[in-house]
Amino acid sequence: xxxxxxxxxxxxxxxxxxxxxxxxxxxxxxxxxxxxxxxxxxxxxxxxxxxxxxxxxxxxxxxxxxxxxxxxxxxxxxxxxxxxxxxxxxxxxxxxxxxxxxxxxxxxxxxxxxxxxxxxxxxxxxxxxxxxxxxxxxxxxxxxxxxxxxxxxxxxxxxxxxxxxxxxxxxxxxxxxxxxxxxxxxxxxxxxxxxxxxxxxxxxxxxxxxxxxxxxxxxxxxxxxxxxxxxxxxxxxxxxxxxxxxxxxxxxxxx
Amino acid sequence: xxxxxxxxxxxxxxxxxxxxxxxxxxxxxxxxxxxxxxxxxxxxxxxxxxxxxxxxxxxxxxxxxxxxxxxxxxxxxxxxxxxxxxxxxxxxxxxxxxxxxxxxxxxxxxxxxxxxxxxxxxxxxxxxxxxxxxxxxxxxxxxxxxxxxxxxxxxxxxxxxxxxxxxxxxxxxxxxxxxxxxxxxxxxxxxxxxxxxxxxxxxxxxxxxxxxxxxxxxxxxxxxxxxxxxxxxxxxxxxxxxxxxxxxxxxxxxxxxxxxxxxxxxxxxxxxxxxxxxxxxxxxxxxxxxxxxxxxx
Amino acid sequence: xxxxxxxxxxxxxxxxxxxxxxxxxxxxxxxxxxxxxxxxxxxxxxxxxxxxxxxxxxxxxxxxxxxxxxxxxxxxxxxxxxxxxxxxxxxxxxxxxxxxxxxxxxxxxxxxxxxxxxxxxxxxxxxxxxxxxxxxxxxxxxxxxxxxxxxxxxxxxxxxxxxxxxxxxxxxxxxxxxxxxxxxxxxxxxxxxxxxxxxxxxxxxxxxxxxxxxxxxxxxxxxxxxxxxxxxxxxxxxxxxxxxxxxxxxxxxxxxxxxxxxxxxxxxxxxxxxxxxxxxxxxxxxxxxxxxxxxxxxxxxxxxxxxxxxxxxxxxxxxxxxxxxxxxxxxxxxxxxxxxxxxxxxxxxxxxxxxxxxxxxxxxxxx
Numbered sequence: 076x077x078x079x080x081x082x083x084x085x086x087x088x089x090x091x092x093x094x095x096x097x098x099x100x101x102x103x104x105x106x107x108x109x110x111x112x113x114x115x116x117x118x119x120x121x122x123x124x125x126x127x128x129x130x131x132x133x134x135x136x137x138x139x140x141x142x143x144x145x146x147x148x149x150x151x152x153x154x155x156x157x158x159x160x161x162x163x164x165x166x167x168x169x170x171x172x173x174x175x176x177x178x179x180x181x182x183x184x185x186x187x188x189x190x191x192x193x194x195x196x197x198x199x200x201x202x203x204x205x206x207x208x209x210x211x212x213x214x215x216x217x218x219x220x221x222x223x224x225x226x227x228x229x230x231x232x233x234x235x236x237x238x239x240x241x242x243x244x245x246x247x248x249x250x251x252x253x254x255x256x257x258x259x260x261x262x263x264x265x266x267x268x269x270x271x272x273x274x275x276x277x278x279x280x281x282x283x284x285x286x287x288x289x290x291x292x293x294x295x296x297x298x299x300x301x302x303x304x305x306x307x308x309x310x311x312x313x314x315x316x317x318x319x320x321x322x323x324x325x326x327x328x329x330x
Numbered sequence: 331x332x333x334x335x336x337x338x339x340x341x342x343x344x345x346x347x348x349x350x351x352x353x354x355x356x357x358x359x360x361x362x363x364x365x366x367x368x369x370x371x372x373x374x375x376x377x378x379x380x381x382x383x384x385x386x387x388x389x390x391x392x393x394x395x396x397x398x399x400x401x402x403x404x405x406x407x408x409x410x411x412x413x414x415x416x417x418x419x420x421x422x423x424x425x426x427x428x429x430x431x432x433x434x435x436x437x438x439x440x441x442x443x444x445x446x447x448x449x450x451x452x453x454x455x456x457x458x459x460x461x462x463x464x465x466x467x468x469x470x471x472x473x474x475x476x477x478x479x480x481x482x483x484x485x486x487x488x489x490x491x492x493x494x495x496x497x498x499x500x501x502x503x504x505x506x507x508x509x510x511x512x513x514x515x516x517x518x519x520x521x522x523x524x525x526x527x528x529x530x531x532x533x534x535x536x537x538x539x540x541x542x543x544x545x546x547x548x549x550x551x552x553x554x555x556x557x558x559x560x561x562x563x564x565x566x567x568x569x570x571x572x573x574x575x576x577x578x579x580x581x582x583x584x585x586x587x588x589x590x591x592x593x594x595x596x597x598x599x600x601x602x603x604x605x606x607x608x609x610x611x612x613x614x615x616x617x618x619x620x621x622x623x624x625x626x627x
Numbered sequence: 628x629x630x631x632x633x634x635x636x637x638x639x640x641x642x643x644x645x646x647x648x649x650x651x652x653x654x655x656x657x658x659x660x661x662x663x664x665x666x667x668x669x670x671x672x673x674x675x676x677x678x679x680x681x682x683x684x685x686x687x688x689x690x691x692x693x694x695x696x697x698x699x700x701x702x703x704x705x706x707x708x709x710x711x712x713x714x715x716x717x718x719x720x721x722x723x724x725x726x727x728x729x730x731x732x733x734x735x736x737x738x739x740x741x742x743x744x745x746x747x748x749x750x751x752x753x754x755x756x757x758x759x760x761x762x763x764x765x766x767x768x769x770x771x772x773x774x775x776x777x778x779x780x781x782x783x784x785x786x787x788x789x790x791x792x793x794x795x796x797x798x799x800x801x802x803x804x805x806x807x808x809x810x811x812x813x814x815x816x817x818x819x820x821x822x823x824x825x826x827x828x829x830x831x832x833x834x835x836x837x838x839x840x841x842x843x844x845x846x847x848x849x850x851x852x853x854x855x856x857x858x859x860x861x862x863x864x865x866x867x868x869x870x871x872x873x874x875x876x877x878x879x880x881x882x883x884x885x886x887x888x889x890x891x892x893x894x895x896x897x898x899x900x901x902x903x904x905x906x907x908x909x910x911x912x913x914x915x916x917x918x919x920x921x922x923x924x925x926x927x928x929x930x931x932x933x934x935x936x937x938x939x940x941x942x943x944x945x946x947x948x949x950x951x952x953x954x955x956x957x958x959x960x961x962x963x964x965x966x967x968x969x970x971x972x973x974x975x976x977x978x979x980x981x982x983x984x985x986x987x988x989x990x991x992x993x994x
């Protein structure tokens with residue numbers, strides 16, 4: 076069944092057209108990649124899906140529900156989570172707290188219960204702590220639970236951001252350049268990791284990437300964006316041999 | 331209300347508006363280059379008034395000499411404040427710098443209480459400004475006329491400085507993009523010092539004219555006009571000099587007119603400026619002439 | 628080394644009991660001047676600790692606390708004054724109905740003050756929290772002043788600039804510290820809860836917080852309203868302490884005072900706010916002599932001018948901002964473990980000393 080659908084999505088910033096007529100349909104359990112040269116508008120599309128930008132035109136549907144222009148926190152509550160290109164953790168909070176705060180949207184206790192330290196709240200807090208530690212185990216960060224998030228090395232910060240996103244119990248996970256700054260060994264690990272969490276957590280994944288090794292190596296479906304326009308869509312083989320894609324990345328062959 | 335009365339109120343409104351505009355420009359210029367609301371600006375205003383007063387009262391200077399001295403010393407005061415209390419905080423979160431301006435404001439006010447004493451002082455009003463003139467049937471204090479003229483002259487000078495000189499261009503560059511201006515070889519510290527000097531000088535000029543209009547000097551006299559003028563700058567669009575001028579005149583004329591047409595609300599005159607602020611921030615936070623700033627993400 | 632939860636609870640319970648016994652004794656035996664200062668400290672603790680919710684935890688800068696304090700103060704004043712006293716106070720314009728005929732006991736009045744301040748917190752918070760940084764500071768300042776001006780002019784409700792006199796002095800050390808402890812408990816619990824984490828997340832990165840499902844506006848409003856409620860509670864306690872209030876007591880200068888205390892103590896630290904409240908109020912009183920000339924016996928006179936102590940405070944404030952931005956405690960808190968860590972070496976030294984003493988005695992005895 077269709078999890079995410081976008082129709083004629085466009086974003087104009089004054090006179091600048093960042094994204095034009097973007098269409099996509101992603102089914103449950105799929106792994107789709109969005110690639111394209113820098114400045115093509117990929118992150119802008121993510122921002123529209125997650126509610127950070129309001130589309131100038133077009134509609135977005137999640138699980139059949141129209142989420143166009145909805146507030147980001149409402150969209151997250153519906154089940155879309157994302158990571159950021161330039162990692163936006165909460166640096167002064169501990170690693171564990173960064174994950175725990177991802178559970179906040181599922182909190183049932185009221186502020187009163189929390190403020191007065193009622194046992195009902197205490198039980199929820201214990202559950203959150205347990206599940207958060209489990210999540211940290213799953214990404215291999217349990218040993219650093221009480222360190223300050225801002226002090227983690229870059230690669231681990233990425234993992235933490237993903238763990239935090241997973242804590243919101245999403246159905247669709249948007250990853251914005253998860254492999255940025257990684258060496259081939261780390262990229263390989265990341266590929267395994269993504270496939271694993273897709274299975275363990277029943278996820279659909281839509282990702283933006285520049286690392287072709289990862290994209291061609293594991294994404295069955297790829298969309299290519301250039302200057303806001305979708306110039307190709309298909310399997311890795313089709314994309315690699317598409318002249319328009321080659322032109323967009325390398326420029327024209329003949330002069 | 332007769333036409334005569336109306337014109338009289340208008341004249342008063344214009345003169346008050348001119349003063350508000352002069353002080354509002356200082357706020358807006360400082361916000362433009364530093365993205366900082368200088369809560370201490372109103373207290374520089376106060377200092378300007380007192381310096382002018384003491385020049386005449388203690389040092390027996392002729393009024394024009396005392397006024398000029400006050401403007402110069404206030405400009406220097408502004409530069410010192412920037413150097414000591416704001417420059418060290420240039421790279422820290424804005425809120426800390428904001429608190430620093432509150433600290434400077436408190437310090438200036440309390441120093442004022444200690445040095446000048448809490449009892450009101452009477453600002454001199456030279457005879458030239460104390461005459462009653464009859465301009466085309468409208469009875470107006472000569473002071474009102476001079477204030478309007480002086481404000482206009484100063485405003486023209488400001489526009490010339492900002493839009494026609496090299497320093498003015500540098501100021502606008504820094505206000506537009508701090509980092510790039512630095513990379514283009516502009517001496518940021520010099521530009522910022524100059525901005526503070528200019529803003530403080532205008533505040534002192536405004537203070538002198540204000541004190542001739544409302545002769546009672548008190549250490550806390552700068553607080554309310556300072557807040558009102560900042561509100562005027564925000565209404566016009568903070569960071570925009572034309573905006574500050576527009577906001578100043580709107581506020582000045584508005585205040586006088588509201589009381590003129592609805593005298594029952596005279597006591598709430600003070601709240602008028604604040605209510606206008608709340609409205610503008612809710613309906614058009616960039617201000618009437620303000621520029622658009624970036625989007626969310 | 629983590630102490631057992633049970634041990635920590637026991638220590639806290641014992642300390643609280645000791646504190647209350649001390650306060651009970653103090654209430655009956657200490658000089659009224661000292662008692663007043665202690666009460667003021669407790670009230671400032673309430674204001675500072677809850678201001679931290681808005682500023683320290685959520686990262687929003689509000690300069691409107693004075694307004695909520697004013698609301699709390701006027702509510703308890705108007706409710707606890709007897710109808711006869713109201714007639715005396717409202718000689719210019721009679722007090723409006725039904726206020727002119729009611730008289731409530733202390734606790735319901737305090738509760739009403741808290742609730743009403745909370746209502747205003749929501750009303751003022753909704754527009755103010757749409758703005759950020761400097762703008763929010765300005766709008767809350769504006770609201771503070773609007774409340775003050777309205778208070779000055781609502782002759783039949785607040786008695787305008789004449790203020791209210793003769794408010795029953797119900798506030799004593801047990802009430803003020805009781806409320807302060809309750810406040811600290813609630814803020815501490817909330818701060819360590821999921822809500823506290825949400826607040827801090829908003830402070831760290833509001834946009835990222837929204838993308839994990841935290842409505843920044845809702846949570847900021849929550850913190851703002853809770854802070855307003857407790858500001859009102861403190862205001863109510865204040866009115867029934869000083870017995871005389873007027874609108875000018877609650878100007879932006881009071882808001883600045885709360886900000887000063889929080890900054891001095893360390894933004895985001897409850898312990899810091901408590902310590903800074905104690906320091907600020909004590910210092911304020913201690914430095915009172917500076918406002919008058921002081922004569923040292925040998926015929927030397929230190930000149931004193933009214934306002935000198937405020938100058939000293941301003942200088943201290945600026946120094947902290949410029950050089951010790953993290954304040955007294957930074958973002959750290961007091962904990963029993965910290966104290967234990969400090970005590971351990973002393974305990975060890977003492978035990979070592981005792982053992983040495985024993986050895987020497989035995990040695991010398993044996994001879």
